[in-house]
Amino acid sequence: MASLEISHINKFYGATQALFDVSLSIGKGEFVTLLGPSGSGKTTLLKILAGFESVSDGAITLGGRNITELKPEVRNFGLVFQGYALFPHMTVRDNIAYPLKVRRLPRDQIETRVREMLDLVQLTRFIDRRPSELSGGQQQRVALARALVFKPDVLLLDEPMSALDKKLRVDLQEELRQIHQTLGTTFINVTHDQEEAMHMSDRIAVMNHGRIEQFDTAFNLYRNPASRFTADFIGKSNIFAGEMVRGASGLDFRGDALEVQLGLTDRPQGRVDLMVRPEDITILTEAPDAGRVALAAEVLHSTYSGDRALYALRLGSGKEISAYGAARSGIHAAGAKVFASFAPGDVTLIG
Amino acid sequence: MQKAPSTLLAAITLLVLPVAVYIALYLLPLISIGGLSVDNGALSTRFPALSAHFSDSAEVDDPAAAALLSDLQAMAKKDRAEVGRMFNQELGGMRSLIIDTGNEADEIVPTVAGLTAFDPRWGDPAIWDVVRRNVEPITWRHFQKATGVKPGADGGYSIAPGDDIYLRILLRTFVIGLQVTLLTLLIGYPLAYAVATGSSRVQAIVLMAVLLSFWTSILVRTTAWVVLLQTNGLLNGFLIWLNLITEPLQLIFNRFGTVVAMTHVLLPFAILPMINVMRTIPPAQAQASRSLGAGPIETFLRVYFPQSLRGVAVGGGTVFILALGFYVTPALTGGPGDQMLSYYIADFVRKGLNWGMASVLSLLLLVCVVGLLVTGALLRRAFGWNKAAKPEAEAA
Amino acid sequence: MSRIIYWSSLVFAFFFLVAPLLIVLPLAFNDSSFLTYPMDGFTFRWFEVFFTAPPWLASLMNSLKVALGTMIVALLVGGMAAMGTMLMGKWGQLVLSALFVSPIVIPSVVLGVAMAYAFGRMGVGGGYLSLVMAHTILAAPLVFLSVMTSLKGLDPELDRAAASMGASRWYRFQTVTLPLAMPGFATGALFAFITSFDEVVVALFLASPQSQTLPITLFSSLRDRLEPTIVVVALLLSIVSCLFIIALNRLQKRGETRN
């Protein structure tokens, strides 16, 4: 297995540190996305993988071979640039043929491979056009074909969709996923679009301030965030600070004006955060049966989006939370007194 | 990306040839001007013995007299005439003294007393002062002549009236430069304004004319003016045909001809920077000003003109600096009283091969030009014009 | 009122800018040896004089030789200077650019004096070679500037893209950098040619009677005696300038459609 191992990378720009002890283990053929807010170090990590930036320390190995110091041109990594970086003085054919010419392939073989790639990205008609004669989406696909035509070990994509409009973006995401499945190449994608990341990736590395917060599947990131940052960054969440205290049948959560009987036995006591997703909260007008948690609340305002409504609620303690409510039979008015209710099984403990 | 050592190596490989060419063909010649301006090879090599004597002591004693006589004896007759001419530039009468003394050098007793007996002028310390200064390998003679500053007998310096001819020529160069600059700005402003704000048709026509003029050689455009302004030329013919005058006017070989032709030749250099700046002034500003109640003239004066001043300054500066070094146009359209510094530099080389004077005047011109460039750069920084240019350009 | 001021000043300035050449150049076809209107008739006789009289034709040939030589050498010197400077750090670029551009601001007369003396001492004064050498210094800054501009306009990502596909530094330079900077080199070559072809002052200091260029011959005959052939020369030189502008325009258009 030619897996890509990134171990303990630190990167300094002068005195400022852009990456802190970054480690990732990526399997062959995986589709991995680096996701994080602006300035979190995604591009820096991608440039290091491509060989355009050196590491301050740490190592990268591919299938056991150390490639940390390898120059970009001998790494055999494909790279799709944010601005595509197509050669303006070459036709689509010459652009895609470029890496094959570099590798001194015979001419007929080059032509065959170029045509195969154009088939794959559905651009065969445009083979003799210049990049300036193509639309943004078409240019994007030429860039993709060019980065894949030489069968790179890894394909790196730096925010490949950011210059496209929403509709085109969704189409291309689908196409990119199919190409990934067809070729089986390892893809590493950079984005700050959460949806894009969750749609396409096998696993997502959430980055923050130069650190990897969590590297996991989209499901686990959402349901079991390992840190408060991830919980906040991925989707909407309500977080209560508190601690684990001994209860009747194990450890229970006790926070500010909130107690949840969990009866856990596999955790230590002490400080902890409790997260409830807004869709796990039900809004009731009367207090529910025992077994569910119920918090008296006042509706602050609501945002109606057809299938449901998102409510901002203020709890008795003054804390504000958000919750989704069905909106089929009307919306709770602002100022209404309600109960926010959820099952103890739907909460996630962080920390 | 970091600069790899191989990048530096590639850079150096590429730079070797150009740097070598620039040094050999450009820097060394320029530096040689500096040397030439104080070089006294012509005199010091002709007085080897005296030069050696004075480098040890400044005394005017018998060995000095002997050295002078032996040097004069060794010289060919025409060399003595040449040397005499050079000394004469500094002190009248030296020419005949040197030639006479040289002719009789065999007969004269090689002592100070002997020399004084031959010609009493050799007893005058002022004569010896001139001789001593001028047989050294380095001389300030050319600088003195260029500036008219002379060392007095009392050790001080003075400018003799009438000796400041080159300073007056420099002044004239500046005056002509200023006249031409003002005229180019005055005539160029409407053209630049039209290119920046006119209808697309006007823009295209005027810009084409400016570019054509810019790329047509200075000599060709000067030729046109020579043909136009002659005594029997087109302009005089036209004026006579209109019955405005009966006798042809003197339009060329005077200040009028020089200034008009130079203005025309330098006009594009004023216009192009003005266009660049005016194009960054958003047209919406003028519309805003009109909507706020200002008339077109007031809008122009209060909104447009102040913003275009940066272009006026750059264009004017360019024209002025170029004008200072002008040679071709004044040489063809000016009279003797309208020639600028460049003319005299060329004249010294072409007529007399007087490299010393040519290089001193070249240095003078160079110092003026570089001084102006530095002043311009400082002014630009002081006004913050370097930075201001960018956001404006983006706004447009 | 404002319209009147605008149009009258514009018309006057425009007239001043274009009239001299427009009025004078047609006299090249005037069938009279006086340079006056009305024209006596239409003739190509003065062109014949130009193309048969030895000083004119010989100096035209000299000019072409010098301009071509200058173009080649200046392209080499200015182009290499620009490419090398691009590879240097910030301060290196600043210092080298200042050096390579500086001949532009030195008055021609000063350069003429310096070169006439120095080249004479080197033993290359007077000939074709000394003119090419001098004009190279005048033209190389223009080549440098235009190549530099086109190199600076290149997207650095393109080079990275080529590297990521496996291209070596030299291969990238050949296949990406150089072709994209081509318009800069072509523009620079044009600048170099026209600079040399039109140059008078430095040539006056350097040329020997055998290596007189067309502008020198024009300059001396202007001081000497006005004859219609002078206008023919002016016309021919103007035509060269027009061709130059057209070529320049083409190059710029091509550069724009590419990027």
Ligand SMILES: Nc1ncnc2c1ncn2[C@@H]1O[C@H](COP(=O)(O)OP(=O)(O)OP(=O)(O)O)[C@@H](O)[C@H]1O
């Ligand atoms: N060349 C550099 N010199 C100094 N600091 C840099 C350099 N490049 C990046 N940084 C710093 O490193 C940190 C990470 O930058 P990076 O470009 O990797 O962020 P990013 O996650 O790609 O952000 P974005 O989503 O905005 O593209 C930032 O704080 C940035 O300021």
Ligand SMILES: [Mg+2]
């Ligand atoms: Mg980035």
